[in-house]
Amino acid sequence: MERKYYYDTPIDFSEKEKKTPEKIRQMYLLAQGNSVKYCTASVSKARLFYVQGKFMENYEDDFPWYGEIRAYLPDYQSLSIDQLRGYFTWRSKIRKGEYEKNAEAYAFIYIFELLNGIGVQSPEESMEEMVRFGKYYADETAGNMLMQRFIRQWLFEFAVVNGMDQETILKYADTEDLKWDRTMLVLKEPEKYENSEIFEAMCEVAGKKYFSSSVIKKLGNEGIDYFAGIWKFACSQLLPKEKKLFDKCFGTLRMRTWYPLNMTLCYFENPEKSVTYALDECRSFSYVPENAIWFETSYRKTVSGIETFSEFMRSADRKLRIYLKTGRELQEKVGEKWTYRFIDSFIEADKAAKAEAKKVKISLNLADLEKIRSDALKTCDSLLTEEEKLETTDENPVEKTETQPDKTESEPQNLTSL
Secondary structure: OOOOOOOOOOOOHHHHHHOOHHHHHHHHOOOOOOHHHHOOOHHHHHHHHHHHHHHHHOOOOOOOOOOOOOOOOOHHHOOOOHHHHHHEEEEEEEEHOOOOOHHHHHHHHHHHHHOOOOOOOOOHHHHHHHHHHHHHHHHHHOOOOOHHHHHHHHHHHHHOOOOOOHHHHHOOOOHHHHHHHHHHHHHHHHOOOOOHHHHHHHHHOHHHHHHHHHHHHHOHHHHHHHHHHHHHHHOOOHHHHHHEEEEHOOOOOEEEEEOOOOOOOOOOOOOOOEEEEEEOOOOOEEEEEOOOOEEEEEOOHHHHHHHHHHHHHHHHHHHHHHHHHOOOOOOOHHHHHHHHHHHHHHHHHHHHHHHHHHHHOOOHHHHHHHHHHHHHHHHHHOOOOOHHHHHHHHHHHOOOOOOOHHHHHHHOOOOOHH
């Protein structure tokens, strides 16, 4: 029986290697002996990406490639030689303003390059190009809304870690975060805001359905004043252990670890000194060099906090409907009893104020009355005609006084009688 022997035979890649541009070959050599090719540690992977990206910053190719690439945090190492050459060909067109749809991985690699300052001269130019790419590629060419959201988030984080001005940081801040911060500010210091702003903030937490409450439908702005008045009154009272109602619902400003650009391959250096960037009065970002950690300080949006405030809002709505007789009453819930001390006290105070307003109070001043009478007499006299004045004089002749001489007695006697 004939025996067959099989030996390992090396595959000849010489032809493909000959076609690989020298620049790409050298780029691959940068990663030789480095395990970050398969490393999940984003810092190590980001550093290699930055080194290779700067090396290939001005490289261009003419080797189109189309298809899909499945990769988490795609980088140069994730691509085959053909795919890599296709990327640099596609990137050359993008830089010239030719937005051609291709693999999603290409788009994210290009965004990571911009975050690392590859192909641009400054952080400001990086942001400008990211905005342009988001508009003309992610939105208009690819129609990728998820990519658009990532770009906006990374623009904000990039602006913070690079110490951009507050106007730029605010421009790319999450709109939901800003809305929540505004709501917290109004509810924490309601005395500084209009009743309409307070009621809107209350509905932002408890739900827009309260705009349709029978109290609002029937009374309009007066109903808004009642809701806002209850919250302002409640905020002026103290709970046990001198705790305020706002703190019971939303707590205090809390600090938590913040990981900027952690879903990217951005390799950046943290500040050397402690820095703090205030986004608004309720949110800030700070860096602590001793721990090499970023922190975000804000009011947390918790389920328990929203539920607590919603209990207060529903209880206020239920009791106002009864007090103001505005329509269908709501069913009482056991969990709302803690709110009664605030709402009932406000309603009793409102009843007392209304009762006091019904009392007619007249404060008299005798001096003022004398002046009023004098002015009235002068006015009457000025309105009399000359004839009326004469008639008044005839009807009231002047009486003689005891000192007035008698005409007969004062006349001299006749001389002939003497």
